[in-house]
Amino acid sequence: MLTRTTPTLSDGTPIGELVRPDTREVELRVLSDREIYDLEMEKVFGKTWLFLGHQSEIPNAGDFVMRDMGNDSVIVARDRDGSIHVSLNVCPHRGMRVCLTDAGNTPVHKCIYHGWAFKPNGDFVGSPVAEEKMHGEILPKSELGLRKARVHNYHGLIFATWNIDGPSFDDFLGEMKWYYDMIFNRTKGGWEVLGPPQRFIVDANWKAAGEQSAADGFHTLTLHRWLDEMFSNGGSELTSTMYGVEVGSDHGHALRCQSLSKKFARAKDFDNGTLSFEERWNILPAPGCTPDMIDEVRANLTPEQLEQLMTNPPQVGGMFPNVLLACIYAPQPDGRILGSMALHAYIPRGPDKLEFVNWVFCESGTPEADKAIMLKNTIFMLGTSGLVEQDDSDTWPHMTISARGAQGKKMTMKYQAINANPPPANWRGPARVYDGFTKDDTQWNWWMYWRELMTAAD
Amino acid sequence: MDADVALTVAPTETDERTAPAPRKILMGTELYGRIAEAYFEEAATLDALKYAEWVEWLAKDIAYTCPQRMTRHLKDQAKSIDRRVMHFDENFNTLSARVKRLRGISAFAEDPPSRTRRLITNIRIQETDEPGTYAVRSYFLLSRSRFENATLMLMSGERLDVIRAIGDRFELAKREIILDQAVLGMPNLAVFL
Numbered sequence: 001m002l003t004r005t006t007p008t009l010s011d012g013t014p015i016g017e018l019v020r021p022d023t024r025e026v027e028l029r030v031l032s033d034r035e036i037y038d039l040e041m042e043k044v045f046g047k048t049w050l051f052l053g054h055q056s057e058i059p060n061a062g063d064f065v066m067r068d069m070g071n072d073s074v075i076v077a078r079d080r081d082g083s084i085h086v087s088l089n090v091c092p093h094r095g096m097r098v099c100l101t102d103a104g105n106t107p108v109h110k111c112i113y114h115g116w117a118f119k120p121n122g123d124f125v126g127s128p129v130a131e132e133k134m135h136g137e138i139l140p141k142s143e144l145g146l147r148k149a150r151v152h153n154y155h156g157l158i159f160a161t162w163n164i165d166g167p168s169f170d171d172f173l174g175e176m177k178w179y180y181d182m183i184f185n186r187t188k189g190g191w192e193v194l195g196p197p198q199r200f201i202v203d204a205n206w207k208a209a210g211e212q213s214a215a216d217g218f219h220t221l222t223l224h225r226w227l228d229e230m231f232s233n234g235g236s237e238l239t240s241t242m243y244g245v246e247v248g249s250d251h252g253h254a255l256r257c258q259s260l261s262k263k264f265a266r267a268k269d270f271d272n273g274t275l276s277f278e279e280r281w282n283i284l285p286a287p288g289c290t291p292d293m294i295d296e297v298r299a300n301l302t303p304e305q306l307e308q309l310m311t312n313p314p315q316v317g318g319m320f321p322n323v324l325l326a327c328i329y330a331p332q333p334d335g336r337i338l339g340s341m342a343l344h345a346y347i348p349r350g351p352d353k354l355e356f357v358n359w360v361f362c363e364s365g366t367p368e369a370d371k372a373i374m375l376k377n378t379i380f381m382l383g384t385s386g387l388v389e390q391d392d393s394d395t396w397p398h399m400t401i402s403a404r405g406a407q408g409k410k411m412t413m414k415y416q417a418i419n420a421n422p423p424p425a426n427w428r429g430p431a432r433v434y435d436g437f438t439k440d441d442t443q444w445n446w447w448m449y450w451r452e453l454m455t456a457a458d
Numbered sequence: 459m460d461a462d463v464a465l466t467v468a469p470t471e472t473d474e475r476t477a478p479a480p481r482k483i484l485m486g487t488e489l490y491g492r493i494a495e496a497y498f499e500e501a502a503t504l505d506a507l508k509y510a511e512w513v514e515w516l517a518k519d520i521a522y523t524c525p526q527r528m529t530r531h532l533k534d535q536a537k538s539i540d541r542r543v544m545h546f547d548e549n550f551n552t553l554s555a556r557v558k559r560l561r562g563i564s565a566f567a568e569d570p571p572s573r574t575r576r577l578i579t580n581i582r583i584q585e586t587d588e589p590g591t592y593a594v595r596s597y598f599l600l601s602r603s604r605f606e607n608a609t610l611m612l613m614s615g616e617r618l619d620v621i622r623a624i625g626d627r628f629e630l631a632k633r634e635i636i637l638d639q640a641v642l643g644m645p646n647l648a649v650f651l
Binding site for chain 1: 545
């Protein structure tokens with residue numbers, strides 16, 4: 001039995017020993033064990049900030065979407081005053097799910113079972129036949145509302161947590177905020193969602209996908225080598241993109257900042273100080289931006305952030321625990337380079353099942369014609385039918401199968417490729433900085449934070 | 459794009475009063491039989507992994523899309539099909555690129571390949587305003603077996619196609635795949651529908 005004071009599994013294994021700092025190994029059983037999964041729902045998904053969607057999905061008063069925080073369904077709704085609320089989708093009366101549709105608009109969420117009704121902010125409105133007092137007189141109305149999560153709107157991205165008195169969202173992002181701001185807060189209008197997210201089930205533990213999003217560069221070289229086979233002329237384009245700077249934090253967040261001068265011929269002089277910001281931006285704006293956004297970007301970011309966007313912009317990575325971020329370049333037949341921008345959430349659906357949720361974005365100031373191109377590009381490369389990610393989603397199930405074996409679950413995942421380089425001399429950003437060829441450090445940080453949460457006292 | 463679209467492409471009552479209904483190609487006619495045969499051939503070609511042959515059946519101006527399905531209340535059923543972020547949004551070039559990848563040595567999502575059966579039924583055919591061009595609706599059930607998993611992955615839906623007669627054969631000019639699942643039960647669409 002799990003005890004509150006010593007986080008130990010029922011077979012006597014201390015949780016902390018599943019992640020071994022001395023050799024940088026993680027026991028494979030973490031990808032299949034029901035007991036670990038159940039504990040994660042409390043200690044990880046019950047504690048951290050979780051990504052739920054974007055404000056542009058619910059633009060009007062009364063708009064709502066049904067989403068998930070760990071293995072709990074929640075309602076994300078916009079109130080009449082424009083504020084966004086996240087409520088547990090469980091009727092406080094008898095436990096029926098109050099919301100049954102993926103999206104919609106309603107001023108009142110009414111449970112179909114016995115008729116208890118709630119405002120978009122979760123407050124209890126009443127029950128049918130008021131004078132007969134279905135909801136009794138023992139509890140005041142103020143205690144009969146939907147359970148409310150704590151919400152943070154990060155430049156339009158909606159996050160929520162059950163950790164009501166826990167760290168602020170900014171504390172959660174920590175020093176990594178400096179980098180995320182370069183992506184999510186670089187233009188006046190910010191990001192906008194291009195439609196509802198794609199959703200599909202993968203028979204894999206959520207952490208198989210989660211740890212990869214902590215900037216696993218190496219897998220690209222092998223699993224995605226078709227990119228080289230189809231698009232490069234004999235040489236390895238992929239190997240060159242393994243260089244750059246990986247940044248990460250003690251909270252498991254991670255981003256791969258790839259070197260533009262190594263990746264694009266047109267950017268070969270971007271590092272040597274001969275070109276102004278404006279000259280470089282016009283040659284190659286940040287992925288997903290168009291050249292005319294230059295004034296907005298200048299207004300929103302510091303000179304140090306602008307310099308990084310023109311040398312080593314963050315392009316792929318994630319946010320602990322279950323978000324993947326892609327903000328990548330999408331070269332066009334006409335010579336322009338647009339962007340492909342997506343966020344994924346990997347929703348836990350059991351120890352051996354996850355739901356892959358894929359939102360596609362663009363900068364809200366993007367011309368409509370370019371939005372359409374970017375959307376097609378993203379569908380082509382990422383998500384359900386995406387040529388890159390269809391290989392990932394067929395790989396994670398095999399790791400989960402391995403983790404079920406009596407011997408297999410005693411094997412370990414290894415994160416022993418260690419970056420020993422100092423940060424680049426001219427590096428301007430904070431957080432943990434890993435210069436050079438991709439290594440395992442950011443993923444290792446991810447596991448160390450998982451371990452910290454899983455072994456924390458309540 | 460507007461998500462508020464009709465569930466079907468069938469003519470509305472208003473259309474029927476103002477315009478002659480498109481003529482149905484009835485089951486049992488020679489033309490129906492030839493078109494049905496083309497659909498069975500397509501299914502067999504894909505199930506046999508003959509991707510290059512499949513591309514030959516695609517028109518150069520093909521639009522191949524697969525909208526998302528959403529769980530919505532009855533009054534909002536038109537919004538149950540959402541054509542903004544789709545599962546497929548393809549033209550001839552992107553479909554050809556997908557096939558090129560599948561025929562390479564590192565398309566691991568389908569290598570080793572799934573064992574599939576595409577069961578095509580309920581074929582209904584109408585003439586269109588364009589001579590030799592037909593609107594074809596069909597139901598499909600795709601079963602997909604991968605590795606040692608004894609449970610078949612299934613996908614069902616309807617396809618709204620436009621095909622063109624080219625001499626004695628047909629080409630696929632348009633396909634919209636209407637799935638039945640809001641959350642897909644397979645890890646990717648590395649297979650064509």
